[in-house]
Amino acid sequence: MTTSTSSPAASSGSASRQVTVGLAERSYTVHIGHGVQRLLPQVVAALGARKAVVVTARPPERTPDPGVPSLVVPARDGEEAKDLAAVTDLCRRFVGFGLTRSDVVVSCGGGTTTDTVGLAAALYHRGTPVVHVPTSLLAQVDASVGGKTAVNLPEGKNLVGAYWQPAAVLCDLDHLDTLPEREWRNGLGEIARCHFIGAPDLDRLPLLDQIAASVTLKAGVVAADERDSGLRHILNYGHTLGHALERATGFALRHGEGVAIGTVFAGRLAGALGRIGPERVAEHREVVARYGLPIGLPPDVSVLELVELMRLDKKATDGLTFVLDGPEGAELVRGISEETVGATLAEMPREPEG
Ligand SMILES: NC(=O)c1ccc[n+]([C@@H]2O[C@H](COP(=O)([O-])OP(=O)(O)OC[C@H]3O[C@@H](n4cnc5c(N)ncnc54)[C@H](O)[C@@H]3O)[C@@H](O)[C@H]2O)c1
Ligand SMILES: [Zn+2]
Numbered sequence: 352m353t354t355s356t357s358s359p360a361a362s363s364g365s366a367s368r369q370v371t372v373g374l375a376e377r378s379y380t381v382h383i384g385h386g387v388q389r390l391l392p393q394v395v396a397a398l399g400a401r402k403a404v405v406v407t408a409r410p411p412e413r414t415p416d417p418g419v420p421s422l423v424v425p426a427r428d429g430e431e432a433k434d435l436a437a438v439t440d441l442c443r444r445f446v447g448f449g450l451t452r453s454d455v456v457v458s459c460g461g462g463t464t465t466d467t468v469g470l471a472a473a474l475y476h477r478g479t480p481v482v483h484v485p486t487s488l489l490a491q492v493d494a495s496v497g498g499k500t501a502v503n504l505p506e507g508k509n510l511v512g513a514y515w516q517p518a519a520v521l522c523d524l525d526h527l528d529t530l531p532e533r534e535w536r537n538g539l540g541e542i543a544r545c546h547f548i549g550a551p552d553l554d555r556l557p558l559l560d561q562i563a564a565s566v567t568l569k570a571g572v573v574a575a576d577e578r579d580s581g582l583r584h585i586l587n588y589g590h591t592l593g594h595a596l597e598r599a600t601g602f603a604l605r606h607g608e609g610v611a612i613g614t615v616f617a618g619r620l621a622g623a624l625g626r627i628g629p630e631r632v633a634e635h636r637e638v639v640a641r642y643g644l645p646i647g648l649p650p651d652v653s654v655l656e657l658v659e660l661m662r663l664d665k666k667a668t669d670g671l672t673f674v675l676d677g678p679e680g681a682e683l684v685r686g687i688s689e690e691t692v693g694a695t696l697a698e699m700p701r702e703p704e705g
Contacts, residue, residue: 368563372496372570374516374577381496381520381570383563388484388523391457392418398480398518400455404445406468408460408486413526415484417457422448426468428461428487433502435511441471445479452476455518461487461534462494466509469500473515480518486526488538489607492565493586495520497573514578522562533605539642540607541565544589544614546638548674548681554641584683588674589614592696595660599652611644616699617675623695624687626677635676647700654696658689 367384382390395403395417403417408428424444426432445456456479458468465483472481485495501512527535542565545553550568553561569586576582593609604612618635621627636646648657661671670686677684 366559368559370563370566370570372516373574377516379517379519381522381566383491383522383524383566384559385524388415388459388521388525390521391415391482391484394482394519394521395419395455395457398455399453400480402448402450402454403457404441404448404450404454405457405459406441406464406471407458408464409526413486413529414459415457415521415523417455421457422450426460426464428463430463430503430508433463433467434504435502437467438471438474438502441468442475445471445475450475450479452479454479456481457484458482458495459484459486460490461485462490465490465495466500466512467502469498469515469517470502470512473500473513478515481515483517483520484526485520485522487530487534488527488562489534489541491522491527492538492562493541493569495522496566496569498577499579516577522566524559524562527558536611536642536644537605537607540589540593540605540610540614540644543639543642543644544610547614547617547635547676548585548588554638585674585681588681589617591661591664591671591673592616592657594664595657596649596652598660599656600649604649608645611639611642612646612648612699615639615646616695617673619699620673620687620692620695621675621677623691624675624684626675626684631676645702647702648696650701650704654693657696658693661692662689 367387370381372379403419403421405421406424406426407414408426456472458465465485469481472479483495485491498514498516500515501509504510542561545565545568550564553564572583572586589610593613596604596609596612615635618632622632639646670688671692672685674681675684
């Protein structure tokens, strides 16, 4: 079960939202609003932790205070630093500081940091409480919520991980003040796709409500399918093509931009398969465009390469798999022929050069 409530923020006087991720004894609250990282001492006290290690990719003045004796470990966001060596380093810092499994680890950074620190916490003493303070929009609406943690291997992204639910998540909107334009787009792509998986008309709401609604949607899906055995697939809306686009452009396209284009494509493919009508297809383009996100393929990627990448990505043997809209809402659709996918891709608009 997932609940969502509003209340005045602890200290800023502005509104905040609380979303509960309902997982029985592992349930937790996601606090969303300006200044909510000031709730950290309260959260840490409630856990009964006597010490904290705060792993932070943000500058000291932006790093939250846990209110108990703490070790602050500076970190760097980015896929390069998201590896097993970083997990080992962190665990060794925990030992050096005398952290016990009754204490707490705090992550403060983008999704790469919340993923790495989350995995370190999952492994340290076979599981030590972790509180995430996500600082990018993408980490606030997606990466920090749901308990999936992972790091990269040279062979590929997110290949080593664990499910480890945080004890709380503090999505402090103040962090977004310094977020570069490109990282806004990254997060907005994930918000835009929520429109088609159960949270319509988000784009007309204030940012706080958009983040809260995206988190509420994810919380509901996670509560129903914590370990990815069914419903959680719908969170991959727009992602099959999105991942292929990221790779085809050598990651010049940010993840959320790929998801945005992938969402437009998912609408067209659902239309081509007769699952939705032309108005709903157009709605995909309109929603993505309203976020100022790209709606067409980059000028120089080939349809053949994209089909190839999607085939490899899912190791599909009999057609390709997409999450597609339909009369019953979004669902996983298998066995879509490469011809249909290729033809629909060929009809996609192209973004201008440059
Ligand atoms: N565990 C999950 O369920 C899940 C879900 C989605 C994504 N992820 C993971 O999340 C990662 C992507 O997260 P991300 O987009 O946050 O990447 P990231 O951590 O690399 O951060 C993106 C960029 O934003 C910068 N940044 C972050 N916060 C900032 C701030 N407040 N001000 C200025 N700059 C800031 C970072 O320094 C970095 O350059 C990927 O590794 C992905 O696999 C995990
Ligand atoms: Zn995503």
